[in-house]
Amino acid sequence: MSQITDSDTLTTAAVEETAASSVAGIDQTAGDFKYDVKYDFDAGSGLSERTVRYISDVKKEDQWIRDFRLNALRTFLARPLPTHWATRDLENINFDKIRYYLSQGTKPKRTWDEVPADIKMTFERLGVPEQERRFLAGVEAQFDSEAAYSNIKDAVSKQGVIFLNSSEALRTHPEIFRRWFGKVIPTGDNKFSALNSAVFSGGSFIYVPPGVKVLHPLQAYFRINAENFGQFERTLIIVDEGSELTYMEGCTAPKFSTSTLHSAVVELVALKGAKIQYITVQNWAPNVYNLVTKRGLAHEEAEIKWIDCNIGSRLTMKYPGVVLKGRKSRGEVISIALANDGQHQDTGAKMVHAADETTSSIVAKSISVGQGRSTYRGLVHIPRHLKGCKNNTECDALLINTNSRTDTYPAITVRGQDHAVQHEASVSKVSDEMIFYMQSRGLTEAQAMSLAVNGFVNDLVSQFPMEYSVELKRLIDLEMEGSVG
Amino acid sequence: MSALPALQTPSVNGVFTSDAFASHLAAVGHLPAWWLDLKRAAWDRFGALPLPGRTDELWRFSTVAGIKLNRCTLAETPDAGFPIPPAVFPCAATLAFLNNRALAGEALSPELGKQGVIFCPIEEAVVHHAELFQSHFMAQAVNLGSEKFAALNAALTRGGAFLYVPRGVEIETPFVVHHVAAGDGAAVFPHTLAILEDTAKATLVENFLSTDPAGAGFAAGVNDLFAGPGAQLTYVGVQNWSRDTLAFQLNSTVVQRDARVLSLNVHLGGRQARHESHSRLQGPGAFSEMLALTVAQGEQEFDQRTLQSHQAPNTGSNLLYKNALLDRARTIFSGLIIVDPEAQKTDAYQSNRNLLLSDEAESNALPGLEIQANDVRCTHGATSGHVDAEQMFYLESRGIAPSAARELLVFGFFEEVLAKLENEALRSVLRESIKANLKT
Numbered sequence: 001m002s003q004i005t006d007s008d009t010l011t012t013a014a015v016e017e018t019a020a021s022s023v024a025g026i027d028q029t030a031g032d033f034k035y036d037v038k039y040d041f042d043a044g045s046g047l048s049e050r051t052v053r054y055i056s057d058v059k060k061e062d063q064w065i066r067d068f069r070l071n072a073l074r075t076f077l078a079r080p081l082p083t084h085w086a087t088r089d090l091e092n093i094n095f096d097k098i099r100y101y102l103s104q105g106t107k108p109k110r111t112w113d114e115v116p117a118d119i120k121m122t123f124e125r126l127g128v129p130e131q132e133r134r135f136l137a138g139v140e141a142q143f144d145s146e147a148a149y150s151n152i153k154d155a156v157s158k159q160g161v162i163f164l165n166s167s168e169a170l171r172t173h174p175e176i177f178r179r180w181f182g183k184v185i186p187t188g189d190n191k192f193s194a195l196n197s198a199v200f201s202g203g204s205f206i207y208v209p210p211g212v213k214v215l216h217p218l219q220a221y222f223r224i225n226a227e228n229f230g231q232f233e234r235t236l237i238i239v240d241e242g243s244e245l246t247y248m249e250g251c252t253a254p255k256f257s258t259s260t261l262h263s264a265v266v267e268l269v270a271l272k273g274a275k276i277q278y279i280t281v282q283n284w285a286p287n288v289y290n291l292v293t294k295r296g297l298a299h300e301e302a303e304i305k306w307i308d309c310n311i312g313s314r315l316t317m318k319y320p321g322v323v324l325k326g327r328k329s330r331g332e333v334i335s336i337a338l339a340n341d342g343q344h345q346d347t348g349a350k351m352v353h354a355a356d357e358t359t360s361s362i363v364a365k366s367i368s369v370g371q372g373r374s375t376y377r378g379l380v381h382i383p384r385h386l387k388g389c390k391n392n393t394e395c396d397a398l399l400i401n402t403n404s405r406t407d408t409y410p411a412i413t414v415r416g417q418d419h420a421v422q423h424e425a426s427v428s429k430v431s432d433e434m435i436f437y438m439q440s441r442g443l444t445e446a447q448a449m450s451l452a453v454n455g456f457v458n459d460l461v462s463q464f465p466m467e468y469s470v471e472l473k474r475l476i477d478l479e480m481e482g483s484v485g
Numbered sequence: 486m487s488a489l490p491a492l493q494t495p496s497v498n499g500v501f502t503s504d505a506f507a508s509h510l511a512a513v514g515h516l517p518a519w520w521l522d523l524k525r526a527a528w529d530r531f532g533a534l535p536l537p538g539r540t541d542e543l544w545r546f547s548t549v550a551g552i553k554l555n556r557c558t559l560a561e562t563p564d565a566g567f568p569i570p571p572a573v574f575p576c577a578a579t580l581a582f583l584n585n586r587a588l589a590g591e592a593l594s595p596e597l598g599k600q601g602v603i604f605c606p607i608e609e610a611v612v613h614h615a616e617l618f619q620s621h622f623m624a625q626a627v628n629l630g631s632e633k634f635a636a637l638n639a640a641l642t643r644g645g646a647f648l649y650v651p652r653g654v655e656i657e658t659p660f661v662v663h664h665v666a667a668g669d670g671a672a673v674f675p676h677t678l679a680i681l682e683d684t685a686k687a688t689l690v691e692n693f694l695s696t697d698p699a700g701a702g703f704a705a706g707v708n709d710l711f712a713g714p715g716a717q718l719t720y721v722g723v724q725n726w727s728r729d730t731l732a733f734q735l736n737s738t739v740v741q742r743d744a745r746v747l748s749l750n751v752h753l754g755g756r757q758a759r760h761e762s763h764s765r766l767q768g769p770g771a772f773s774e775m776l777a778l779t780v781a782q783g784e785q786e787f788d789q790r791t792l793q794s795h796q797a798p799n800t801g802s803n804l805l806y807k808n809a810l811l812d813r814a815r816t817i818f819s820g821l822i823i824v825d826p827e828a829q830k831t832d833a834y835q836s837n838r839n840l841l842l843s844d845e846a847e848s849n850a851l852p853g854l855e856i857q858a859n860d861v862r863c864t865h866g867a868t869s870g871h872v873d874a875e876q877m878f879y880l881e882s883r884g885i886a887p888s889a890a891r892e893l894l895v896f897g898f899f900e901e902v903l904a905k906l907e908n909e910a911l912r913s914v915l916r917e918s919i920k921a922n923l924k925t
Contacts, residue, residue, distance in 0.1 A: 399859035414869035
């Protein structure tokens, strides 16, 4: 157990004071920092039954969840890495060097005043208080493993909405939690969902009671702050009959020299007629493995929409899915990925139709810059004995440099004659004419390229909430710097 | 033949035992030593390679449990009385093979012979055109999953055509090859090698059929096409094996600078038929058109794997695979376009259209892209749908019976592909064989 000791000194490490972006006036180093933090609990590095028991002990968990974790650990250890279809880069993860649990205490802070000053400063740079000012309904900011700050606007809690850190929800609302937990994504779904099930900590739990429309998006920020520290948050959202919810998650992480693992599991349940929109804007540091399992279960006439934006990380493997379990349910995935030098965005979507008249739509756009590689991997499954299912999939890839790379690997199974399924994909580059036109009107080549890329994703970005689309545009400008010339 | 290594797991390789190979070698003992060495090496590869497994990505969605090598026999059943199917359109020359053995065909005209055109069974080619044949035989690796069956073909093949068209020779009428499997459980190994030199032009048509349309059978075919600079090659393969045949057909096409190859494969027969097609575009201006039509019915499974390798700049390829599915049939289309980093200005298209005509039919599509150059135009599409109700209504309202209307719409669906063939006589033959098949 190696604990970090020199705490109170705040040092912004590895911040290079480079010139601000000439394109959009963005500070490139935003989110690129690290504070030394004193951790009260630290499970040390490496993964064993001892690690898992330590986590359960710290969290004072019930026996059923302890058993659940230990079972998951066995599944994780038994499963091989899925390198028969996925990239062999997975073999570079050293599971023994990762620290699976770090925490400053298990009790989430309730008010802003209670949040320690050093953590406040971290959030200041992430812009959390600003979000607050902008009248967002609730902020559940996860600092490493535990929620360091948590607040729900009165209006939302009065409606009966439960918005908690998932560890806390496990203690306070075991009946709802246990009913749905691990039902959408079983432990053995894949090796990394098993890993998460063994060591999960933090993440959000939301329950929206029947007939409640949550007008303001709920929001959480995730960060990784300790070197070699995996973050294994677990999110469970249940939206009861006829209710509506929008949830947003954003990620920034400081740059570190050795690889870090992030492996989350997100389960959504939309009961009859419910609507869930789950928005992710992710900007991990270029050494992070981001291996996330996200899936929603849509009951009759329910609607689940994933808006997923992946920028950064070394390797992202993420295929948000919807199981269309109820008649006339609907699933949608909107995915934007940007892969820069040394990055591989292996993203996509899964649509499993399991009832009549279900519809799904996937729109994926990727941008490969420099030697970046973006991959679309998708699954559409319509088994037999169903009627009137529809799927539409569109994937467009934009290649910026001559050595950029993109792949598309969809898998579409359709049984029966009463369905309509179509898949289309295209690969292109930014046309020289377009760049010339903009340059002849006084833009630099970099500005023109940035504008063209933003234009490529604009129809998707416009579906994001305002502040996210602004942030996303800035992130794209930032990534496009130095890609031309 | 004691030098032959024992196979790892004899049961997996079914009837293809060391003894079977030994008697095959004895039967072809009169052929040149290099050919026999090549066969021995191929046999070793066959023995060393495993059967496809359930988690093998190259066999995703395939019923790998259906791949059993024990439902056929290697016994030769020559039937001299078998009539060569009559020519229904003008041909340059015809070859026919019955259970791997050459029958007398319609010979090449002396005029073509004088121009240096070669069209003969491969066992003649290994003797008389050894150098030419050897330099191209299996020169392109089969790498879409069926390496084991390609090796089996190389080890056991006796039947198949060798076509060589020298520089500048253009032949409009097709060369025709019939591969016939006779008797219950016949195992056949058709092997085709076609070489077109610079600016040559030719059409090659192959028919694969069984004498007993319901009998069991096994086929492992390999087909290598080489189109030299500026050459134009049209290839048509019509697979109509018996309904109880396990079939593998592995095609490789090399397209050099400014050459054009059009290949159309029509899939009608077999119980479980795997077809692999790999086009390599090796010189600027090369273009490959890859077409396929499939009528899948009963319990048939058609498994099609394609690869469009763009290895040089300014190359083009266009793939269009259309499947009509009836009854409880299954189709798998797995296509990939690979654009190498140096293959800028590639224009590649890949499309798989599935027309589902029953509630139990299943189509699987895996249309893939791997692009490593940025100045390219690559698109792919896959659709699965049904007969348009409005079109049905239109035809029915004009007094056409529903079954006839449906057939018309299926033909309309296929016509887009057939229309790409220039030879009208060939087109109508294909229409007839599809029509005949739809009714059985």
